[in-house]
Amino acid sequence: MAEITVNLPQGAYGIHIMPGAIQRIGQLMRNLGMQGMALVVSDENVGALYGAAVLHSLTECGCKAELICVPPGEGSKSLGVAMELYTKAVTMGLDRRSPVIALGGGVVGDLAGFVAATYLRGVPFIQIPTTLLAMVDSSVGGKVAVNHELGKNLIGAFYQPRLVVADLDVLSTLPERELIAGLAEVIKYGAIHDTDFFNYLNRNCAALMKKEEGVLTEVISRCCRSKAWVVEQDEKENNLRMILNFGHTIGHAIEAETDYTGYRHGEAVAVGMYAASLISRELGLCTSQTVEAMREIIQRFSLPLTARECSPERLMTFLKRDKKSVDNVVQWVLIQAPGEVVIERGVNEAVLRSVLEQIT
Ligand SMILES: NC(=O)c1ccc[n+]([C@@H]2O[C@H](COP(=O)([O-])OP(=O)(O)OC[C@H]3O[C@@H](n4cnc5c(N)ncnc54)[C@H](O)[C@@H]3O)[C@@H](O)[C@H]2O)c1
Numbered sequence: 308m309a310e311i312t313v314n315l316p317q318g319a320y321g322i323h324i325m326p327g328a329i330q331r332i333g334q335l336m337r338n339l340g341m342q343g344m345a346l347v348v349s350d351e352n353v354g355a356l357y358g359a360a361v362l363h364s365l366t367e368c369g370c371k372a373e374l375i376c377v378p379p380g381e382g383s384k385s386l387g388v389a390m391e392l393y394t395k396a397v398t399m400g401l402d403r404r405s406p407v408i409a410l411g412g413g414v415v416g417d418l419a420g421f422v423a424a425t426y427l428r429g430v431p432f433i434q435i436p437t438t439l440l441a442m443v444d445s446s447v448g449g450k451v452a453v454n455h456e457l458g459k460n461l462i463g464a465f466y467q468p469r470l471v472v473a474d475l476d477v478l479s480t481l482p483e484r485e486l487i488a489g490l491a492e493v494i495k496y497g498a499i500h501d502t503d504f505f506n507y508l509n510r511n512c513a514a515l516m517k518k519e520e521g522v523l524t525e526v527i528s529r530c531c532r533s534k535a536w537v538v539e540q541d542e543k544e545n546n547l548r549m550i551l552n553f554g555h556t557i558g559h560a561i562e563a564e565t566d567y568t569g570y571r572h573g574e575a576v577a578v579g580m581y582a583a584s585l586i587s588r589e590l591g592l593c594t595s596q597t598v599e600a601m602r603e604i605i606q607r608f609s610l611p612l613t614a615r616e617c618s619p620e621r622l623m624t625f626l627k628r629d630k631k632s633v634d635n636v637v638q639w640v641l642i643q644a645p646g647e648v649v650i651e652r653g654v655n656e657a658v659l660r661s662v663l664e665q666i667t
């Protein structure tokens with residue numbers, strides 16, 4: 308079991324990592340002085356598996372809670388589905404002190420968080436992440452959003468949860484592909500600022516793939532500590548937080564080019580991290596040894612290095628539209644060695660093109 312605190316100017320919140328944590332959600336909320344009503348948002352897969360346990364724990368602690376399940380998948384991160392949740396909140400009489408609880412992966416977390424941030428100008432928000440990706444990344448840090456038909460996450464806010472509860476037991480039902488996709492974000496933390504963790508992952512790959520409890524606890528807490536450390540210094544992504552986008556520039560382009568159906572987010576990020584290491588070598592920022600280290604770890608965790616169905620030209624078009632660009636110049640997170648990255652404004656187009664050809 309591990310507990311991590313995220314300290315921000317508007318208040319601190321705890322991340323509780325342990326098996327069986329779902330059964331303690333009511334108690335953990337009561338410790339924060341939250342009682343009364345609560346709206347639990349989940350998707351149909353996760354709600355069917357864990358909805359009853361969460362409701363039971365809440366009811367036992369005197370909370371009047373209701374569960375609403377949205378269809379699984381990215382399509383639920385929409386203003387239309389958010390509207391259904393607002394309607395549910397109004398009809399059940401949810402007031403400003405009643406929390407919205409996200410029970411699910413990043414989709415549910417982003418959607419429920421967006422509703423919590425905007426309903427009655429903000430109600431308490433609680434995250435119960437159920438995918439590895441949500442445990443190590445999306446449930447911590449306070450980015451919440453829904454998609455616009457012209458782009459992902461275009462409508463959103465920075466809105467921090469009051470509590471994050473990661474129950475390791477729920478990972479037993481997580482499909483293997485989802486686990487592996489989450490591991491790409493785990494590798495990212497090692498690559499961007501923790502050489503020791505990078506080496507730890509290489510040594511513990513088999514245990515991690517088998518979801519061994521001790522290794523999972525260590526990995527999830529180290530990732531959460533890393534993310535908390537970054538977010539505490541730069542909550543609104545003015546500078547340092549950009550390093551979390553390592554692998555994401557090309558990763559997002561791959562996701563967009565394949566209509567968000569070809570690759571899981573983490574898989575696209577894995578290709579993006581490898582591509583970023585190739586760019587870094589071309590620019591003389593790192594040696595071939597670093598490229599090899601990235602290639603090895605990505606392959607060790609059964610993640611892809613290439614996106615063969617994408618075309619360099621199409622990827623290039625998406626890269627030019629990158630949401631994170633400043634004055635139309637893409638901010639690249641490049642690697643010097645495992646554990647060390649730098650931010651570069653813009654990359655020479657010929658270099659980029661040659662790398663895109665290698666990964667497609
Ligand atoms: N806010 C952030 O900082 C942030 C960061 C990264 C990603 N995201 C967002 O996260 C989303 C992706 O999240 P995700 O990868 O968790 O996918 P997801 O929420 O779509 O979940 C993946 C699938 O696994 C199922 N599932 C979830 N937990 C399960 C469990 N314990 N057992 C069985 N099935 C389970 C879900 O029903 C779904 O079908 C994207 O929309 C992305 O934009 C947000």
Ligand SMILES: [Zn+2]
Nearest residue numbers: 492555572576
């Ligand atoms: Zn990501």
